[in-house]
Amino acid sequence: MRTMLCRSVALAALLFPAIGMAQTTPQPAAAPKISTEQAKTAALKVVPGRVTSVVIEKKQGKNVYVVEIVPRSGGEKDVFVDIETGQVLGTED
Secondary structure (H helix, E strand, O other), X not given: OHHHHHHHHHHHHHHHHHHHHHHHOOOOOOOOOOOHHHXXXXXXXXXXXXXXXXXXXXXXXXXXXXXXXXXXXXXXXEEEEEOOOOOEEEEEO
């Protein structure tokens, strides 16, 4: 009986940290249906210039490509492109 109790406690000690980690580990983002190049092309149609960066971020609960562009007029703009449809969702200075 005592041996069984020790084994149960040892097993619980091994399992509980793993359960805790599973709850706090972020889930991977859904794989994009459009490529980085397609996102760049869509963004450059809205804001012509030079692309300096393309990353995937969550904006308003949705994963989007954030395409950073230096426009011909100067400054910098972020263009948000839907990772599933390629639609430009908006821009930000």
